[in-house]
Amino acid sequence: MQPAATATAPRAGDPGRAPRRDPAPPHAPAAPRDGTRLNKRLAALGLCSRREADEWIANGWVSVDGAVATMGQAVGPGARIEVLPAAQRAQGERVTILLHKPVGYVSGQPEDGHEAAVVLVNARTHWKDDRSPRRFSPAQLKGLAPAGRLDIDSTGLLVLTQDGRVARALIGEDSEVEKEYLVRVVWAPHGPKGPGVVEQDVQAVFPADRLARLRHGLSLDGQPLRPAGVDWLNPEQLRFVLTEGKKRQIRRMCEAVGLHVVGLKRVRIGRVALGQLPQGQWRYLLPGEAF
Known part of the structure; x- marks a missing residue:
């Protein structure tokens, strides 16, 4: 990627110079002229979802060729992309929840008077036999979204996740998870x-x-x-x-x-079974457990 040009401020009364234009704000999306948008590249590398990538970029956790990345930035195939450890730490705090959905709940947003399945995720409905070391916190509900649908009149395993990698693995266009x-x-x-x-x-x-x-x-x-x-x-x-x-x-x-x-x-x-999880209860995806 070519380095950005440096603008020079005009001197007052200098008719030979074009007036200076204020630079775009650092997080304003810019249409890529060459290469791939950075959030898409990070997702394609399997590091995160595009939404997570935007959060990382906004937090200053991503650099391209040694410079802090900006929102909407495009990168060429040879660009050196680095992610700070803070991004991995934040990602490690995200949860994936396995819920045994009963009939009568919708997978996504509430509709037609029916509640979303996420309302079943609380401390009271946490399966007592969950072997995860995690403890429930209301912060785990932020951004928690279904990775795949299960009809209102169907029951069984529903995955809810804050982790874009999990969502991409399960519902990405190229997903072949059984x-x-x-x-x-x-x-x-x-x-x-x-x-x-x-x-x-x-x-x-x-x-x-x-x-x-x-x-x-x-x-x-x-x-x-x-x-x-x-x-x-x-x-x-x-x-x-x-x-x-x-x-x-x-x-x-x-x-x-x-x-x-x-x-x-x-x-x-995939490799994750409903098992003995009771209907209406949930557990965490365990460390080392993968779809």
């Missing part, structure tokens, strides 16, 4: 209230070619779905393993092949 679900279904080729609904031994009446379509061959919102792992656990329950998370994806997949979902529970995200 999510496992237990899904109870009925055979409803004409809709859940139409004729021919089968509630018992659904496996016996469900066509094998439609099971194959659940595994690969369906599209939602005009986009083909990634291959999925779909198998029968018992005559009324399927096990789904997905590597993507479109809105109400499993319910819509089932509807496309004549099934109707009557119960859905997420039991695993």
Whole structure:
């Protein structure tokens, strides 16, 4: 990156010089002319999220080629980027929480009179068998956001995090982290209230070619779905393993092949399982535990 030009103040009455312009404030975003915006580069390196990168830059914790970085700065491929230890310390204080979400709570912002799942995160609902050395503090709720959705009428593992690295790993465009679900279904080729609904031994009446379509061959919102792992656990329950998370994806997949979902529970995200965590309670992601 070329060093910034130094402006020289004009002398009074000097008609040969252009009037001086006040420099832009240090945190004003500037459109990059060459290279990549610094917050995007830091996120691509897996160091943080773009929002965290902006916080680091605003705090003066990032330098580029030896100079303190500014908001909106662009960097070339050969730029030397350094992050002060203060940024890592701040990041180490961020929490990731695993919540067993009950039916009736939305994953994100409150809507239609339903509360957000984050209201369940408090000292009273902290699982007594949590092995984390952390202790709950209201400050841990600041910026705590869901890393992936779980429908209001679904239960199971919901990840809430302050850590942009976790969010990117789980819901970034290139994420391929597995999510496992237990899904109870009925055979409803004409809709859940139409004729021919089968509630018992659904496996016996469900066509094998439609099971194959659940595994690969369906599209939602005009986009083909990634291959999925779909198998029968018992005559009324399927096990789904997905590597993507479109809105109400499993319910819509089932509807496309004549099934109707009557119960859905997420039991695993990557290598982290719901385990014995009671419904409505939460625990911290443990040190060394990763998705």
